[in-house]
Structure formats: C-alpha cells, structure tokens
Amino acid sequence: MVLLLQYTLTFASVLILVALGGCFSEHSGVINLGLEGVMIMGALGGALAMRYMPTNSTPIAMLLVVLLAAALVGLIYSSLLAVACINFKADQTIVGTALNMLGLAGATVIVKAINTAANPDDVSSTIQFAGAKRSFLVNIGSFEFSWFMLVTLILLIVSYVLLYKTRFGLRLMACGEHPQAANSVGISVYKMRWAGVLISGVLGGLGGIVFITAGVSEWRFEYGVAGFGFLSLAVMIFGQWKPTRIALAALLFGMFRALSNVYTGFDFLRVLNIPSQVYNMMPYIISLVVLAFTSKKSRAPKAEGIPYDKGQR
Structure with a gap:
C-alpha cells in the first residue's frame, strides 16, 4: 500500500505539472499539443x-540545477x-504534432x-543518473519521499493564485x-499568449x-515519455481547466498508472493473473472512457x- 501511494504521488506529480502547463497555454488561447515533445x-x-554536475554537489544544489535546466530547456x-x-498564425495542431516528433528524434x-x-562504442540513447537521483529522495519509514512532490504542490498553489x-x-x-x-481595453494579446505558452514550456519541462x-x-530517450503528454491533456480536460480539479x-489517473508498478504486491490482483501490459494500458483506457462521458460537458x-x-471583430 505504501508503494502504491508513493508511485501514485510520483505519477500524479508529472500529470499535474504538465496538465497545468497545458492549462496556462489554453487559457491564453493556444492549444499546446506539443507537450509530449516539451516533456x-x-x-x-x-x-x-x-x-x-559534480558528484560532490550538495543535494539542494543538484535539485535546483536540475529543475532550472529542465525548465529552461522546456521554455526554449x-x-x-x-x-x-x-506570430505566424500556423495551425496549432500541426505545429504541436511536429514538435512531438522533433522532440523525440x-x-x-x-x-x-x-x-x-565520450565512447565510440556506445551508440545508445541512454543517460544514467543513479547517484544524482539520490539527492531528490528522502526515506520516511518505508515511504520514499521525492522533493519533486513538494515542488509540484508549491507550483499547484502558485498556479491557482496566479490564475485567479x-x-x-x-x-x-x-x-x-x-x-x-x-x-480593446489595452491588453497585449500577443504578449499574454507568449506568456501562456512559455509557462506551459516551463511546467512541461519539469514534468519531463x-x-x-x-x-x-537511467533513461533511454528513444522511448520518449510513454504518451504522458497526451494523458496530461486528458487530465486537463477532465479537470475542466481548473488547477484544483x-x-x-x-x-x-496516477493511481491507475501506479498499479502497473505495484500490482504484484496485492494478492487479489496477482491471483487474477492479468498480464502486466493490461495494467500499463489502464490509465489510457480510463482516459478514453472518462473523456467519452465528460467531453460533452467540458467548457474549453x-x-x-x-x-x-x-x-477581426
């Protein structure tokens, strides 16, 4: 149960950050379908x-530099x-799709x-970060707390205050x-839309x-982010473009995604003998079902x- 909570909060943190990014962009009037690439x-x-980063860096320095790097690259x-x-008024769906493909490649x-x-024999797309990752984790009993969870909570509160x-x-x-x-009342629409898209880039980069x-x-970058950018858009729509929702x-959604990591720890799930691939598919299936029943009532x-x-008038 502790492991389920841990993974639920971890994946929920990703979804919250990226969905908030999409929320800012869409509130400004720009659909950011490129969140997958931004992540x-x-x-x-x-x-x-x-x-x-030097191996002897302090945990706080490591955390701040990593967050800053991810946010800056996402913004750019x-x-x-x-x-x-x-500026060029291109089709937002096509540009977002192109950014997703370009980001992965x-x-x-x-x-x-x-x-x-670094090594001519190494042609992999893998980056290892086992040592650095320990800087983000604190063990509270059997619960592995990540500082990213706290950062997500702070940004959620900041986003609510900033929007409303x-x-x-x-x-x-x-x-x-x-x-x-x-x-007509003196608001620069171009500047506001730029701000919305750049904020979505910062939050999407952090989610990545x-x-x-x-x-x-370690992570093999040719795997991408497993569709979490699109799943975050589903979370945003289901949440009605409101931070608390x-x-x-x-x-x-994070709980269903976490089940694929921890279902073997539950006897009643293990007895069902359901293939692990089904648990991996669950958050995406749930998103389709939820959107099918709620999209008509959504107000974008x-x-x-x-x-x-x-x-234009």
Whole structure:
C-alpha cells in the first residue's frame, strides 16, 4: 500500500505539472499539443544536468540545477510553438504534432552523439543518473519521499493564485475567452499568449524530468515519455481547466498508472493473473472512457486554437 501511494504521488506529480502547463497555454488561447515533445526536451535538459554536475554537489544544489535546466530547456523549446502559432498564425495542431516528433528524434540524436563522443562504442540513447537521483529522495519509514512532490504542490498553489487572484491571470484568461475585447481595453494579446505558452514550456519541462526519474536510475530517450503528454491533456480536460480539479484528476489517473508498478504486491490482483501490459494500458483506457462521458460537458476557453487577428471583430 505504501508503494502504491508513493508511485501514485510520483505519477500524479508529472500529470499535474504538465496538465497545468497545458492549462496556462489554453487559457491564453493556444492549444499546446506539443507537450509530449516539451516533456522529452525538459527531461533531456535535466538528465544532462545530472550527468555533468559534480558528484560532490550538495543535494539542494543538484535539485535546483536540475529543475532550472529542465525548465529552461522546456521554455526554449516551447518558444518554437509560440513563434509558429502566435506570430505566424500556423495551425496549432500541426505545429504541436511536429514538435512531438522533433522532440523525440532530437533528444535521441543528441544523447547518442554525446555518448559516442565520450565512447565510440556506445551508440545508445541512454543517460544514467543513479547517484544524482539520490539527492531528490528522502526515506520516511518505508515511504520514499521525492522533493519533486513538494515542488509540484508549491507550483499547484502558485498556479491557482496566479490564475485567479492576480491581474496577470485574469488578463491571460481574457485573451483565451475574447481576445478582441481584451485588446480593446489595452491588453497585449500577443504578449499574454507568449506568456501562456512559455509557462506551459516551463511546467512541461519539469514534468519531463519528474517522469524519467520515477522509479528508475537511467533513461533511454528513444522511448520518449510513454504518451504522458497526451494523458496530461486528458487530465486537463477532465479537470475542466481548473488547477484544483486537475490535481484530483491527476491523482485518479496516477493511481491507475501506479498499479502497473505495484500490482504484484496485492494478492487479489496477482491471483487474477492479468498480464502486466493490461495494467500499463489502464490509465489510457480510463482516459478514453472518462473523456467519452465528460467531453460533452467540458467548457474549453472560447478562443483556444483560433489565431489572433487584431483587425477581426
């Protein structure tokens, strides 16, 4: 049971971070379907930081540098979406899909090139971080607490306050609901949309590094992030684009994902003799079922996915 709780909170942390990123982007009026690619690139930034940080670094220094690297790479990568969709008014679905493919291929090529440069016989896309990962963990009895869980909780609270209690958040949501009306009162729609997309890049990058460090000590980047970017979008929709509901939805989906790691520890599940692949599929099946029954009642920001034209009324 402790292990189930541990993995549930870990995977829920990933889903919360990435879904909040999508929430900020869509509240500004831009659909970020490239979150999968952003996660991969953020994971790459964090993994390289763990690889090259001195082994004698303090845990707090390691944590801060890894978080900063993942967030910075995610921000830079998401700026490609912002340029294409906000400035050039490209189709947001196509650009997001392209970023997902580019992120997976780019991260794989970069890691292989780094490994080959260090050792010509090593052509893998794997980065190991067993030693560095210990800096993020604290054992509380049999529960392995990760500092990423605390970071996620803090960012969840900050996101709620930022969206609903600040002028910035209200302006951001206005640009996703009626950008022409927002512009008429002096709000720069382009700046707000850029801010929304860049924030989604930061949160998506953080989600990526949390994902690849969940339960393993190395990551093969050609595996990507197992569809967690799209699963996070499902969590965002199920959570109605609201941070508190997103957190609850993430806990539900995270629990089903955690079962694939710990089902052998439950006698009644082990007796059922269900293949492990079924447990791996469960969060995605649940997302399809949930969205099938709830999507009709979902109310997305009215102007999401629509390029902003200053002259349009």
